[in-house]
Amino acid sequence: MCGRCCRVVTTSKPYKELKALEETGDKGACEFLKIFTPxxxxxxxxxxxxELVDNVIELLKADGNFDESRLTFYGCKYLLKNNLCSIYEERPALCRHCPSTPWSIVPPxxxxxxxxxxxxxKxxxxxxxxxxxxxxxxxLKNKNKDEEILKKITSVEHKIQTTIELYKKYGSYDW
Ligand code: SF4
Ligand code: SF4
Structure with missing residues (x-):
């Protein structure tokens, strides 16, 4: 209820890319640009x-991802002066599911x-x-010669590897 995550937000994609996506009808971009103004x-x-802006910039710098020309901050047009949402019951999915991943950047x-x-x-x-x-x-693979069992093991390995890949951009290879 402090409203900071509605008042100043940013996206991983630059504004130009978001606008281009919006023109193609991309649901996420359309939903975002419908409520947020750059x-x-x-x-x-x-x-x-x-504090919020500098925190985002510091985190981007720490990850080696800071590029001022690709960074835009936005504010939501539906935030009220008392920090409440004026369309709370009908707020878009992106607000309902925020923070969407454990790596989402939230205000300090x-x-x-x-x-x-x-x-x-977790x-x-x-x-x-x-x-x-x-x-x-x-x-287990080294101990087995049975082709069928080896095939099953490979399939399970593939599934497990997919889980690790899923978190790759967050650094899963180093955990
Ligand atoms: S989610 Fe966090 S930043 Fe957003 S209004 Fe609630 S406490 Fe404030
Ligand atoms: S629609 Fe409501 S919850 Fe979503 S960003 Fe705007 S004020 Fe915040």
């Missing part, structure tokens, strides 16, 4: 919430911080277990 500059967004001090941390830890645990399972399957 700030004319990073400095303009800073005037609204300096947001009530979701603890939950996001726990969810990230995901890391899942990936570590998947890696252990892969090692056990490797041993």
């Amino acid at each position: 700030y004319p500059s990073i400095e303009a967004a800073r005037k609204v919430d300096r 001090g947001c009530g979701f911080e603890g939950w996001l941390f726990m969810e990230r830890e 995901a890391k645990e899942k990936v570590r277990k998947a890696k252990e399972d892969l090692l056990e399957l490797k041993l």
Whole structure:
């Protein structure tokens, strides 16, 4: 109920790409641009919430992903002065499901911080277990000669590898 995640937000895709997607009818882009208006500059967004903007920039820099020309901040036109949502019952799915992943960037001090941390830890645990399972399957493969069993093991390995791949962009190879 602080409204910070509605007042200043950003996306991984630059504004130009979002606009292009909107023109093709992309549901996510259309939904986003229907409620969010871009700030004319990073400095303009800073005037609204300096801590939040600088936090995003620092995180992007730490990941080696900071490119000022690709970064736009937006504000929602439906946020009221008292920090409540004026279309709460009909708010779009992107608001209902926010934060959408455990790696979502939320404003410092947001009530979701603890939950996001726990969810990230759970995901890391899942990936570590998947890696252990892969090692056990490797041993099992070395002990087996039966073609059918080897085929089944390969299929399970493939599924496990897919789980690890799913989290690749969050660093799963290093967990
Ligand atoms: S629609 Fe409501 S919940 Fe969604 S960003 Fe705007 S004010 Fe926030
Ligand atoms: S989700 Fe976090 S940032 Fe957004 S309104 Fe709630 S406490 Fe504030």
